[in-house]
Amino acid sequence: MLSEIIHLLENFARKYGGTITSDSDLDGIFATGLLARYLRKIGIDVKYYYPKPNELRGLIADGHILIELPLTKGLIYRGENILIDHHNGPTRIELFRDNKIAKSFPLGEAKSVADLVVRVQMLMLTKSC
Secondary structure, eight states: HHHHHHHHHHHHHHHTEEEEESHHHHHHHHHHHHHHHHHHTTOOOOOOOOOOGGTTOOOOSEEEEEEOOOOTTTTTTSEEEEEEESSSSSEEEEEEEEEEEEEEOOOOOOOSHHHHHHHHHHHHHHHHO
């Protein structure tokens, strides 16, 4: 499963250009920075965006890596998106096609999304050594 997650994140970022849209709380900011650092290290140009809470309802995500921004926050998912989240259910990374989960990878307990990204990043770095 872990190699599938690495493959999914790296290929997704290469395909869609490494756009990260994140919750603007401290956890989201740390997770975005950690993920962006890794993606840049493997040669992916990263863009990131922290929408204000009042901008979330109706915001269209298409080809984004979303950090702590599930559908319940009012976003509209179009095409493929990846959600990294630890709220409302298990800590997980999910691939969405439109508003439907295509793949879900539960990853146990995490107190923060930054902790989750660190775990996945460590796996990615181990794989690339």
